Amino acid sequence: MKLTVGLTTSDLKRLSHGSLRFRTSTQARLYQTALPGTAGTRLGALVDSSSRKELATAPAGANISIGCVAGGGFTVSVGARKINIPAGNILFIDPGLGTGTLSSLSFTRAGAKGKGSPSYRGAIAVYSGTDAAGGLRAALILDIDDYLRGVLQSEIPASYHIEAIKAQAVAARTYALNPRVDHGPDRVNVCDSYLCCQYFGGLNTNLAGSHRTAIDATSHQILTYDGAPILALFSSNAGGHTENFENCFSDIRTNQFPPQAVPYLRGVSEAFHPSSLVAGQAGTEKYLRTLYSSGVPPTADAWSHHFKWHVSISAAQLEAHLHNTAAKMLAAAETAPFVIPPASAKFGHILDISVDKRGVSGSAIELSIKTRSGEWKVKKELVIRDFFAIPKSSIKRLKSARFVIDITRTGAGLISSINLKGLGWGHGVGMQQTGAQGWAKAGRDYRQILAHYYQGTKIERA
Numbered sequence: 054m055k056l057t058v059g060l061t062t063s064d065l066k067r068l069s070h071g072s073l074r075f076r077t078s079t080q081a082r083l084y085q086t087a088l089p090g091t092a093g094t095r096l097g098a099l100v101d102s103s104s105r106k107e108l109a110t111a112p113a114g115a116n117i118s119i120g121c122v123a124g125g126g127f128t129v130s131v132g133a134r135k136i137n138i139p140a141g142n143i144l145f146i147d148p149g150l151g152t153g154t155l156s157s158l159s160f161t162r163a164g165a166k167g168k169g170s171p172s173y174r175g176a177i178a179v180y181s182g183t184d185a186a187g188g189l190r191a192a193l194i195l196d197i198d199d200y201l202r203g204v205l206q207s208e209i210p211a212s213y214h215i216e217a218i219k220a221q222a223v224a225a226r227t228y229a230l231n232p233r234v235d236h237g238p239d240r241v242n243v244c245d246s247y248l249c250c251q252y253f254g255g256l257n258t259n260l261a262g263s264h265r266t267a268i269d270a271t272s273h274q275i276l277t278y279d280g281a282p283i284l285a286l287f288s289s290n291a292g293g294h295t296e297n298f299e300n301c302f303s304d305i306r307t308n309q310f311p312p313q314a315v316p317y318l319r320g321v322s323e324a325f326h327p328s329s330l331v332a333g334q335a336g337t338e339k340y341l342r343t344l345y346s347s348g349v350p351p352t353a354d355a356w357s358h359h360f361k362w363h364v365s366i367s368a369a370q371l372e373a374h375l376h377n378t379a380a381k382m383l384a385a386a387e388t389a390p391f392v393i394p395p396a397s398a399k400f401g402h403i404l405d406i407s408v409d410k411r412g413v414s415g416s417a418i419e420l421s422i423k424t425r426s427g428e429w430k431v432k433k434e435l436v437i438r439d440f441f442a443i444p445k446s447s448i449k450r451l452k453s454a455r456f457v458i459d460i461t462r463t464g465a466g467l468i469s470s471i472n473l474k475g476l477g478w479g480h481g482v483g484m485q486q487t488g489a490q491g492w493a494k495a496g497r498d499y500r501q502i503l504a505h506y507y508q509g510t511k512i513e514r515a
């Protein structure tokens with residue numbers, strides 16, 4: 054199956070490029086074809102279109118430069134030849150099947166060979182952006198398993214158990230077909246940035262043996278629910294229990310929180326035995342404290358050094374920064390809906406901080422901060438994690454929202470410091486990689502692992 058991957062700018066933040074430049078390692082053919090009127094159409098379906106018009110051939114080693122022109126069209130230059138591509142058309146640069154690669158000379162990737170210039174195997178489609186961002190778009194069209202060869206190394210260590218890596222391969226392959234951000238309007242399945250989707254750095258000639266084996270052994274397998282690819286969210290460490298989707302994420306289109314629940318993204322216990330101490334009491338502060346204080350509890354993920362964390366914030370740091378953070382979050386469009394100020398709209402001297410509402414894993418859903426000017430509420434997992442980050446200090450975004458708060462006070466009752474004791478790393482929804490490793494080592498295969506984290510789903514061929 055062909056996948057269409059949007060290639061982002063060097064900062065991984067935008068799909069809109071001012072100009073593009075590629076070098077082809079083998080002879081490449083340049084085609085033009087009409088851009089379909091329907092925005093949802095992925096370009097991968099068009100690469101072999103019979104209505105395409107051949108424009109030129111670029112010899113091996115040639116540079117292919119593309120620049121915007123007014124009115125939505127663009128130009129492509131190969132050597133001394135310059136061709137106009139009118140608005141409403143796509144340019145395909147196709148080095149053909151085999152070992153040919155296209156390397157970017159206009160945008161870079163950290164860690165790529167050849168001075169940060171990433172190489173791609175597959176055809177590249179170039180077209181004009183029709184949304185407000187405009188500019189030129191570049192999309193790579195390649196086999197879904199070739200895509201995975203570029204993704205897997207950034208997602209899971211090659212030293213993990215093969216069944217855990219296989220589970221990750223199926224989850225990452227599924228995610229590419231149904232990422233959380235709908236890239237239909239961009240005419241791609243997925244983008245290559247970890248800021249938005251999952252990181253794809255291009256051709257990887259040094260793929261570890263275990264990664265290769267996992268991709269081949271699960272070739273073209275994806276997870277489905279009701280016949281469609283699932284939203285295969287995953288994270289690093291869930292701290293003993295995974296979380297329900299609606300307790301962590303807002304609706305991507307409406308920003309509504311909580312959003313509609315997702316039937317297969319339900320929190321599950323990571324306890325090895327249902328009768329153990331930590332089973333059956335999830336979601337409470339007491340449960341988090343039990344896990345935090347019990348050495349290495351009997352869960353699939355407790356072996357990881359990401360299982361527990363601790364952050365201590367002094368009263369001076371709290372007072373100096375929390376009011377700024379609250380004001381910034383209230384002013385920013387993406388966080389404003391999740392910060393509720395008091396009637397005074399002021400952030401006064403802090404009197405108390407507490408978690409008012411938790412999800413099934415104990416993940417904080419709602420935080421309240423009592424100040425002399427009234428009570429502030431902060432909602433949603435990532436917003437809560439960012440709320441405690443202190444600029445220019447070692448205190449970054451919290452590793453998770455699964456934490457308990459211990460406040461120490463002076464004799465006069467004023468806060469002298471707050472201590473956050475936390476579990477896990479990441480949102481904890483769907484599969485957790487360290488848990489997958491724990492279950493694999495305990496003898497479960499990748500199908501059992503995936504059925505545990507994504508309940509009620511099937512494995513089908515993409």
Ligand SMILES: [Zn+2]
Nearest residue numbers: 243244249250
């Ligand atoms: Zn994306």
